[in-house]
Amino acid sequence: MTELGWPRRQRFVVAKAFAAALTGLALVASCSFGAAPPTRPTADPATAPAPSTATAATTATATAPAPSPTARPSASATARPTSTTRPTSTTRPTATARPTATATAGPTSTPRPTPPPTVTPRPSVAPVSALVTHGPRTSARVALTFDMGGRLVPALQIVDWLIGHGIPATIFPTGDAASTTTGRAVLARVAAHPELFAIGNHSWSHPDFRTLSAPAIADQLDRTEAYVRGQTGRTTRPFFRPPYGGQNLAVRTATGAAGWAYTVMWEVDTIDSKPIKDGGPTAAQMIAKIDANATAGSIVLMHLGGYETYDALPAIVEGLAANGLTPVTLSTLLDTSRG
Numbered sequence: 001m002t003e004l005g006w007p008r009r010q011r012f013v014v015a016k017a018f019a020a021a022l023t024g025l026a027l028v029a030s031c032s033f034g035a036a037p038p039t040r041p042t043a044d045p046a047t048a049p050a051p052s053t054a055t056a057a058t059t060a061t062a063t064a065p066a067p068s069p070t071a072r073p074s075a076s077a078t079a080r081p082t083s084t085t086r087p088t089s090t091t092r093p094t095a096t097a098r099p100t101a102t103a104t105a106g107p108t109s110t111p112r113p114t115p116p117p118t119v120t121p122r123p124s125v126a127p128v129s130a131l132v133t134h135g136p137r138t139s140a141r142v143a144l145t146f147d148m149g150g151r152l153v154p155a156l157q158i159v160d161w162l163i164g165h166g167i168p169a170t171i172f173p174t175g176d177a178a179s180t181t182t183g184r185a186v187l188a189r190v191a192a193h194p195e196l197f198a199i200g201n202h203s204w205s206h207p208d209f210r211t212l213s214a215p216a217i218a219d220q221l222d223r224t225e226a227y228v229r230g231q232t233g234r235t236t237r238p239f240f241r242p243p244y245g246g247q248n249l250a251v252r253t254a255t256g257a258a259g260w261a262y263t264v265m266w267e268v269d270t271i272d273s274k275p276i277k278d279g280g281p282t283a284a285q286m287i288a289k290i291d292a293n294a295t296a297g298s299i300v301l302m303h304l305g306g307y308e309t310y311d312a313l314p315a316i317v318e319g320l321a322a323n324g325l326t327p328v329t330l331s332t333l334l335d336t337s338r339g
Contacts, residue, residue, distance in 0.1 A: 129240065129256035129263045131247065135297040135333035142298045142325045143333045144316075145266065147241065149174035149206050150273070151305030152182040158310050159189050167317055168196050170330045171304070172241045172264075175204035175224035184231060186304065191232035198329035199232065200239030201225060201260060208246040214254035221258050238262050239330055264330065267298045272306030283312035291319040297333070298325075 135143065146169055148155060162169050171190055177183045190197040203209070203220045212220070225236050238261035242251060245265060252263050268290055274280030281289065286308060290300060302309050320327060330336070 127256050127261070128249070129252040129260055131252060131263050131265065132299070132334065133265045134267045134299055135330075137295070137297045140296050140324050140326060141328045141333050142294050142296070142300060142320060143170060143330050144168075144300050144302065144327045145170045145172060145200075145241070145264070145330065146302050146304045147172045147174075147202055147273075148183065148186060148304045149177045149202055149243075151303075152177060152180065152186075153305060154310040155182055155186055155304035156189075158304050158306075158313065159186055161310070161313060163189060163193055163196060165317070166196065167327050168198075168329045168332070169327065170198040170200060170239070172200040172202040172239070173224070173228060174202045174206050174243075175220075175227050176206070178224070178227055178231065187228065187231040191234065194234070196329075198239070198331045199228060199234055199236050200241055200264060200330070201228075201236035202241050203243050206243040208244050209242050209251045209255075210246045210248055212254075214250075214257065217251065217254040218258040221255065221260060236260075238336060239264050241265075262330075262334065262336075264299065266301035268293045268300045270300070270302050270306070270309070270312075272309045272312075273303045275307045280307055283308040283315075286312040287315045287319060290316050291323070294320060294323070294325060296325065299330070299333070 135141065144167070146158065148171055159171075161167075171186070173183060173187070178187055190199060201221050201224050204223045205220070207220065209217055209220070221236075221240065228234070228236050237259055240255050240260035240262065241264050247263050247265070255263060270286045270289060271279075271281055272286060276282060286302075294300060317327065
């Protein structure tokens with residue numbers, strides 16, 4: 001027995017157990033605060049007494065940590081594998097802005113060439129019939145023109161005289177007059193001498209065109225055109241002479257739309273359609289009037305049914321020649337290149 005009544009061997013065992021406890025506390029402290037664990041003193045086998053079997057067993061029991069029965073691994077030791085940790089919610093990608101209309105377009109097939117736009121042509125507007133009172137002043141030419149409508153007694157004599165003397169002239173028949181026996185005879189002579197005669201349109205029934213609608217004007221012109229063409233094989237276009245000289249913009253617009261480019265008036269009017277008793281001229285008066293007023297480019301108005309026209313005609317032509325003027329057709333005077 002030693003002090004305190006403990007055998008020396010027991011004191012040794014207790015001291016050893018106490019040292020082991022301190023070492024354990026140091027280990028715990030080092031794990032908690034990151035300090036290196038103190039080195040456990042190693043017993044010197046030379047100095048330390050050899051433990052007895054019992055002491056060794058006790059020491060082993062005291063020092064060796066008792067294995068926990070199939071010890072559950074602590075949470076810090078083999079940590080329970082986190083269930084394939086859910087990926088932290090990858091922040092939703094900010095919505096990519098929709099590509100604007102100017103974004104790079106996807107590859108397209110080789111574009112077909114755009115066909116040129118079809119241009120719808122505007123409907124052409126027929127020109128207004130040109131108002132003509134004379135031809136060019138630069139040439140020494142005049143046009144003798146004869147209306148054929150109403151009275152036809154000397155018509156064939158006048159036409160035959162013109163043919164016999166080779167005098168060019170322009171005839172303006174109405175459809176009414178042309179469809180008579182005399183009228184057809186006149187047209188036959190005109191057709192036989194295209195080098196001497198031009199033909200114009202003087203309406204069908206000689207109404208004042210200023211009182212007619214555009215369709216009625218076209219009807220008057222078309223009917224006469226059809227009849228004259230049927231008799232002569234020639235057209236009355238482009239010359240139109242208005243009955244009574246009645247014309248205005250509406251009339252010229254309608255005749256232009258119908259296809260007659262020239263509304264032919266006159267510069268010298270002989271007024272030969274009136275008999276002398278009604279104020280009409282004598283043959284001498286007709287001759288004097290033309291001699292005094294006809295000049296280069298003049299258009300002279302007479303009638304195939306004129307009362308004194310046949311008697312005045314030879315002197316009229318002679319007076320023109322004396323003044324250096326030559327009778328021609330309207331086609332030649334106006335240079336319309338028409339036969």
